[in-house]
Amino acid sequence: MRRPVIAGNWKLNKTVSEAVELISALKPVVKDAAAEVVICPTAICLTEAVSAVGGTNIGVGAQNMFHKDSGAFTGEISPVFLKAANVEYVILGHSERRQYFKETDADINKKVIAALNHGLKPILCIGETLEEREGGTTFEVITTQIDGSMADMKEMNLDNLIIAYEPVWAIGTGKTATKEDANEVIGFIRKLLRERFGDKVADATRILYGGSVKASNAKELMEMPEIDGALVGGASLDVNEFANIVNY
Numbered sequence: 001m002r003r004p005v006i007a008g009n010w011k012l013n014k015t016v017s018e019a020v021e022l023i024s025a026l027k028p029v030v031k032d033a034a035a036e037v038v039i040c041p042t043a044i045c046l047t048e049a050v051s052a053v054g055g056t057n058i059g060v061g062a063q064n065m066f067h068k069d070s071g072a073f074t075g076e077i078s079p080v081f082l083k084a085a086n087v088e089y090v091i092l093g094h095s096e097r098r099q100y101f102k103e104t105d106a107d108i109n110k111k112v113i114a115a116l117n118h119g120l121k122p123i124l125c126i127g128e129t130l131e132e133r134e135g136g137t138t139f140e141v142i143t144t145q146i147d148g149s150m151a152d153m154k155e156m157n158l159d160n161l162i163i164a165y166e167p168v169w170a171i172g173t174g175k176t177a178t179k180e181d182a183n184e185v186i187g188f189i190r191k192l193l194r195e196r197f198g199d200k201v202a203d204a205t206r207i208l209y210g211g212s213v214k215a216s217n218a219k220e221l222m223e224m225p226e227i228d229g230a231l232v233g234g235a236s237l238d239v240n241e242f243a244n245i246v247n248y
């Protein structure tokens with residue numbers, strides 16, 4: 001049985017004091033969740049967020065990191081710094097990173113390997129654009145992204161890996177993939193994992209859906225057999241909405 005993960009991607013929202021306030025409000029309303037609950041605030045909030053969630057069932061994740069441990073890389077943070085701050089998860093390859101910061105599958109691959117090597121739980125994001133979906137190339141795009149961002153990982157322990165399927169056209173648009181479409185692509189991702197990494201990895205890896213998840217559609221998505229949770233953007237900024245997703 002794969003335990004569902006519900007992760008909130010706060011993106012560039014919530015200052016430190018706002019983050020601490022949101023966490024205080026969140027703690028009591030998600031405390032009985034069956035799912036694994038994760039929040040991903042901005043890098044500057046991580047330390048405070050880790051103390052604020054202390055002793056609760058809420059885990060903390062970063063939204064990005066560089067693959068090197070340390071050195072002359074102005075503006076970056078690394079897996080070593082995340083571990084030292086007791087951060088547990090890290091979102092990697094989010095479509096906004098790919099689109100605005102030109103991250104490639106090869107960049108993301110280095111980050112995923114570094115995260116796993118440092119004992120972090122990467123949430124690797126993949127997904128097709130609207131053009132790609134309409135052009136009928138969704139499955140090719142997904143295959144390229146999996147092969148590129150998971151290159152040279154055959155010998156690695158992938159127990160900590162989480163994947164998020166986020167169709168780019170569904171992110172922040174209010175358009176959710178139908179539960180059937182999301183389930184189909186996630187099933188396809190699992191098939192790729194089975195072919196490339198074997199049954200154990202395919203059966204154990206949590207694959208989340210992301211893209212305009214809200215309280216009103218969370219349950220039907222989560223009930224699909226291939227969908228193991230959600231990566232939630234906009235709706236994770238509202239305590240009640242996020243709690244209702246977590247407690248679907």
Ligand code: PGA
Pocket residue numbers: 009166170171172173174210211212213231232233234235
């Ligand atoms: P959204 O974002 O829920 O606001 O669509 C999802 C994401 O970007 O992870």
